[in-house]
Amino acid sequence: MSNLAEQFNNPTAYQQPQGGGVLAQASSSREMEEVKGQIFMAKSYPRNYFEAEKRIQDACKRPSLAGTSMYAYNRGATKVEGASIRLAEVLAQNWGNLSYGIQELEQREGESVAKAFCWDLETNVRQEKVFTVKHVRSARGNLIPLKDPRDIYERVASDGARRLRACILGVIPGDVVEMAIEQCRLTLSGQSDKPLKERVSGALAHFKEKYGVTQEMIEDRFGYSASSFSEFDLVQLTNIRNSIKDGMSIVEDWFNKDIGKNQSSALGEDFKAQTEPKTEVKPDAPNDIPIEQPELPLE
Template identity: 30%
Template sequence: MTKHEMQHVTDDGEFVAGLPAAYGEATQSLAVSLARAEVDQQIATARAMPRSVKRAVDNILSLATLDERSAEECVYALPRGGKPIKGPSIRLAEIIAGQWGNCRVGARVVHVDRLEKYVEAEGIFHDLETNVATTSRVRRRISDKHGRLLNDDMIVVTGNAACAIAKRNAILGAVPKAVWRRSYDAVESVVAGDVKTLAERRDNAMKAFATFGVTPEQIFEALGIAGMEEITLEHMPTLMGMHSALKSGEATVEEMFPKKPAPGKAPAKSLQEFGSPATDTGKTEAPENEKPKNTTSKNAGPAASEAGPAHTSSAEGGTGDISNEEAEALAEIAAQKREAGMQAFAEWFAGLSAAQRAALPSEDPDEAE
């Protein structure tokens, strides 16, 4: 027995090395008891000193409109289908929670799924006066536009953004809207400004978006306008809300300004579409005026079926062209299948077309066979 080894005395009076058998359970029970006592004390204090609704409403309004920059951070906007979706941001939600008082707020990442490529966060708001708790869960994808998994640092950043959104939703879902509606309207008025400062504010907004790599043309398209001169006072809250969402991480540039495919070019397929073998064995039908000489079998996979008449091939033995993007995606799927086991890889490989097999690294066919 070493000099510093822990000992305890048994019921028989013997000295035994190590901790008692029930030490872990006792420690866990103590932690639970301390947490319960802490919450009980907070509830008792909240009920002894209840909040003043009027004071909370006035304080929220005062802080949200303290200056122009604070007001800009209190609103977010996301363009959706040519019509922006606006609302209070996480910054305004934090002001609301702080001035509403007698509450506990928190957020945490509860799940990171590297297979399905998403991170899930949970936000909680506990009103200590009414003893009512509200939770909110938010998922964010952790893959890039090509379907590849983000690195660890970016997964952490995405998790933090998901926590901010979940926290905001929990707060706004628990605090009555009547408490913060007037403050939100006042924030929009401050952000809109007046006609005298409109030109300067438009230029400043374009410079702010430029730091995220966003061009004026992308902004015009998102707002549904033709140029800078069409940005009015009504557009300014939306414009600054979009910038606030990018700045706080509530939205990404790819989500806010999705790139449209070039005219005549099919949109890029997802990683799942590249790696999912077709199950039917029949042949696809094309219109008479577009039907190629050799129609493509369905089990040639989506990559071959969308290659067009000039590159179509039969599943039995063609060598149609595969784009670099498709080849990279197929290689990544192949690596995942190998990790799952050779049987899973062989079943997946059997459903590929000859063109898709040829696009894989040279060792893949041998391993599959």
């Protein structure tokens, strides 16, 4: 019997086993149907921009969110600030009709390949970032390999959160993000009737008197001068104080005490140098200071 006749009489005789190909095709079809459903719902119920902005403003009036809505770090002599991943998630939730998340595409020996994305289902605007995460963590300048699956997952999620934040902020209009940040500032400043500068000064004095933490140690922790502290920095400083007060951590967990010692020693030497009289000896120079002669008895 020819191969064609045999295949006609028994269609399954020459079918190659598909294996994972069938499962991949079924998974791809299911994901495609889910995407179509999301797009259909987004087109059927488009966002109301005024209601979305109102929901974002209301969310930013919560002190718990406002206190974690910003990040800050120093880049050289410049302080860099921006919306945190927590604020970005709230923006995405209340803006509506967004599909966003982090996916681990592949896990190889010693590294993972992941993707962060944010897709506006209404306007078809999409931000996507593919990145590689090494299975290591830094501890005191050394790189320690990660073997526990939970540690690897947390490492990928931590690195992916920054990419996800960038994707969300790249899709949501910038003026909406600025409005949310300003509302968070108003929320934090409205909790006290004292100026920010006075509250920062009081916090620095409290750390000095209660825990022996100097201003230099706090500035070393934050990476920039206390004169540039914002409402968000003050909230972080308050959280550190509460953690130490409740016994959840100790001063050494947050601050490097050697910073204060070294700077205090330098200040002491400067003060000593200023208070000690300076004597300059010039060789072969005439002595301009008259020497007092003893009085001779009168004859």
